[in-house]
Amino acid sequence: MATSVRKLAELLGGESRGNVDSFIADGQSIEKATPSDIVFVGDEAYLAKLKEANAGAVLLNAELAALADQDVCPAHIIVDDPQGAFIQLLEHFRPQRAPAHSGISADAHVRPSARFGDDTVVYPGAYIGDNVVTGKNCTVHHGVSIGAGCQLGNDVALYPGVALYPEVIIGDRVIIHASAVVGADGFGYRFVDGRHEKIPHFGSVQIGNDVEIGASATIDRGMIGDTLIGDGTKIDNLVIVAHNCEIGRHNAIAAQVGFAGSSTSGDYVVCGGQAGIADHVNIGARCMLAASTSAHKDTIAGETYAGIPAERIKDAMKSIMSQKKIPELRRTVRDLKEQVARLTSRLEALSETDDGQTRSAA
Amino acid sequence: MATSVRKLAELLGGESRGNVDSFIADGQSIEKATPSDIVFVGDEAYLAKLKEANAGAVLLNAELAALADQDVCPAHIIVDDPQGAFIQLLEHFRPQRAPAHSGISADAHVRPSARFGDDTVVYPGAYIGDNVVTGKNCTVHHGVSIGAGCQLGNDVALYPGVALYPEVIIGDRVIIHASAVVGADGFGYRFVDGRHEKIPHFGSVQIGNDVEIGASATIDRGMIGDTLIGDGTKIDNLVIVAHNCEIGRHNAIAAQVGFAGSSTSGDYVVCGGQAGIADHVNIGARCMLAASTSAHKDTIAGETYAGIPAERIKDAMKSIMSQKKIPELRRTVRDLKEQVARLTSRLEALSETDDGQTRSAA
Amino acid sequence: MATSVRKLAELLGGESRGNVDSFIADGQSIEKATPSDIVFVGDEAYLAKLKEANAGAVLLNAELAALADQDVCPAHIIVDDPQGAFIQLLEHFRPQRAPAHSGISADAHVRPSARFGDDTVVYPGAYIGDNVVTGKNCTVHHGVSIGAGCQLGNDVALYPGVALYPEVIIGDRVIIHASAVVGADGFGYRFVDGRHEKIPHFGSVQIGNDVEIGASATIDRGMIGDTLIGDGTKIDNLVIVAHNCEIGRHNAIAAQVGFAGSSTSGDYVVCGGQAGIADHVNIGARCMLAASTSAHKDTIAGETYAGIPAERIKDAMKSIMSQKKIPELRRTVRDLKEQVARLTSRLEALSETDDGQTRSAA
Secondary structure, three states, X not given: OOEEHHHHHHHHOOEEEEOOOOEEOEEOOOOOOOOOEEEEOOOOHHHHHHHHOOOOEEEEOHHHXXXXXXXXXXXXXXXXXXXXXXXXXXXXXXXXXXXXXXXXXXXXXXXXXXXXXXXXXXXXXXXXXXXXEOOOOOEEOOOOEEOOOOEEOOOOEEOOOOEEOOOOEEOOOOEEOOOOEEEEOOOOEEEXXXXXXXXOOOOOEEEOOOOEXXXXXXXXXXXXXXXXXXXXXXXXXXXXXXXOOEEOOOOEEOOOXXXXXXXXXXXXXXXXXXXXXXXOOEEOOOOEEOOOOEEOOOOOOOOEEEOOOOEEHHHHHHHHHXXXXXXXXXXXXXXXXXXXXXXXHHHHHHHHHHHHHHHHHO | OOEEHHHHHHHHOXXXXXXXXXXXXXXXXXXXXXXXXXXXXXXXXXHXXXXXXXXXXXXXXXXXXXXXXXXXXXXXXXXXOHHHHHHHHHHHHOOOOOOOOOOEXXXXXXXXXXXXXXXXXXXXXXXXXXXXXXXXXXXXXXXXXXXXXXEEOOOOEEOOOOEEOOOOEEOOOOEEOOOOEEEEOOOOEEEEOOEEEEOOOOOOEEEOOOOEEOOOOEEEOOOOOOEEEOOOOEEOOOOEEOOOOEEOOOOEXXXXXXXXXXXXXXXXXXXXXXXXXOOOOEEOOOOEEOOOXXXXXXXXXXXXXXXXXXXXXXXXXXXXXXXXXXXXXXXXXXXXXXXXXXXXXXXXXXXXXXXXXXXXXX | OOEEHHXXXXXXXXXXXXXXXXXXXXEOOOOOOOOOEEEEOOOOHHHHHHHHOXXXXXXXXXXXXXXXXXXXXXXXXXXXXXXXXXXXXXXXXXXXOOOOOOOEOOOOEEOOOOEOOOOOEEOOOOEEOOOOEOOOOOEEOOOOEEOOOOEEOOOOEXXXXXXXXXXXXXXXXXXXXXXXXXXXXOOOEEEEOOEEEEOOOOOOEEEOOOOEEOOOOEEEOOOOOOEEEOOXXXXXXXXXXXXXXXXXOOOEEOOOOEEOOOOEEOOOOEEOOOOEEOOOOEEOOOOEEOOOOEEOOOOXXXXXXXXXXXXXXXXXXXXXXXXXXXXXXXXXXXXXXXXXXXXXXXXXXXXXXXXXXXXXXX
């Protein structure tokens, strides 16, 4: 699979220079590259690193190529989108295995009323419930369970052990990773006679197009209406989105984040790992929550928040800085106390002297 | 399925008034209701909201009905328990699908020594180990794995992909959601010769009656004795209850909470999301831990805690408030410093003047 | 299975004294022991507790035996390693069930190209992909999914519902608990034209020897290179190790910890529950992170950290203590303010008097 730099450039429709006849066998990060590896550089800061690394070839755009001496790397390939080209080359150097299965496995457990779009693959050991409908080109791996009445768009991939409870609706090009659970009952009870009495959950979950959901993430179904995940939103592993949440479009929600019941987010929200959003709280569009942030109140669109409880990042930083100043502040106050005590006694003494004086002057 | 308000009132044994011949087709939240929807009102605060909403009918109790003008909603149904009646109507408007399976599927993997109570359903692709015993009317979904020697009570539901390790004991009316794991080995090692040596876990897990366990929650087995979950306790998604914990009755434990090894809770404890309880710590009965609280020490029964580390809510609030006062405090201290410096030099000057004075007066 | 103390001592190669003919039926913790139970004592502090407990026999080492009066417990067995002996006796008193299966189940879904070492057991309902190779004596439980090209060492146990994505490499004596997911795509996107565009993950996961991974933990595959878990490292439930992390050897990582992308740890790192490590951060060898710590920067080898953001434990404690001092500090500052105001007006008055005086003296 090793390919000359010249050929790689042709493959990418790019321009090559330097040692264009050398052979490249793989893509690699700059730090770990060997002379048979190609790397990419996305911004100028990496050119210096590149010079000290051992890569055999580099992908860069015209702008960076103009800045880069030839000796930063034996061979250069100039392309419009170096990262995109790099991904293309990894696909070239590391071809995926042919899929093991096609069609609906005879060893899957499929209810007769289920309907599948063209080129959909169901692995052995998957379960497909009553009246399930899938689009074209879906892949349902081993151990997946699709409840009755679920609807999948085109090009959906469900990895091993995914559980869809009944009536879940999923858009096109959705990827759900292993052991994720969509549509379980929300955590809703009413307290009656000293007991938590279960509130049935009649709503479901709707997942937009181009959503990706991480391994062991859980998206609960709504109580009356549906829990919603907007188009293009990416959810990392071990996240919970609770009942009746409405998550906006193109959010990026890192691992172990928790959205409590009926919380909502605007479009383009970014949540760092382990952040928590309280119930009924709205995270405004384009907000960023730092890792471990705990948002108890609505946030203002476009702002960045951090801390427990969440503050705007400037205030959160000030809080942290302030806290670090306390020991110094305590020392200052102790000094002041002593100075004031001294001043007081000196003033006392002075008043007495003064009194004495006054008298002696009288 | 649309039904007149009059008929709905008959169904519920309630009293109807207003536009009782109008047809209602569904239940909805007040905010989202249309004229064909019925809603419920649980307290007075919602009557004003109701007036501005579009619901076709409302469920309320006699007390609220006395307060409500007819014009808050075209039709009223008066019942003792509006929320309970609302749930009943949702069941009426949104009938569940008939179950797809009955009995023990021939496509399940069932060991010959397993025994099932009447009306128990085992889905295709489930695994039932040696000497498993279930009560009546249990449902074991696809992909569930029940280890050897497990005992289930009556009316237990295990959703897809639940794993019960061997010898787990489960009460009546227990619901365990998809991908939850009960009875895995606790995280227990002894450090010998520079290595963590696994301590075998000979205990198991006992789960009381009326317990619900969320998706992808994990309850580890005990080392010598059993990990215990008390009757009526509800556990949300992605919670860990570690080895040898003893959780009380009627607890409500929100998502992503962690109980470390041998921690315990009294009855009626409530934990907000992402709270953590350190090993061997006891959470007193009726305590509430706010979301993200980290309890490192025993808590006092009936108290509410917040913060990392946990403090009683009053102290935690004071800590947060105090922290916000630091910048002001620093400004005050800076002012004081200047004032004291000025006072000092004035006093200095005055002493000198005074001295001069004394002399001149002499 | 009840056995005399004398026999138990023989079994262990230990020395018995006291009531050596009494029969013991089980092992138990000191607190819960009855006269038919044996317990172990690992350090002196427990001898006093033992005396007040009801255990029938105790395991202790020679050193402790020299300190222990006979009356702390009716029978003593003296061995080199009391805890190890105790585990051995639990194995004696509580024999495990015979395994239900042997060999490769005809009800498993096994691709023809898969190869298994001797004495490997594959349960019904497991899936084994193309070209999978296992070592000897592995156990693959029901519902496990092993992707194409995975390689397992000897004595590997995969519990129900574990998902290995393709090409994952696992060492010897590795235990992976139920619903854990190894090798899912990392959470990596590039933002192009207002959308998060998925970056394919061409790397995989390599897991060393003697690793244990908890229930529902997730270890993501690398983007270019592999995510690495070092020999002897133990990972608790619901942990995420993100793409391209390199976790050292003999780490102990408690439940719900999150390692963000490309973070690394040295050997012998210990992480308390719910700790978080930001992307690209290195946790130095032998570091300890307290529960709920959020490490945003590299940590110094051998140090203990706590807090959000992480500080060395001494500083974190100081921060917490400082914070508690704020209310007192505010009171002190208020007092000082008043004193300074009084001083100022007294000094004012004195100056005037003095001025008057000066004049009158003139």
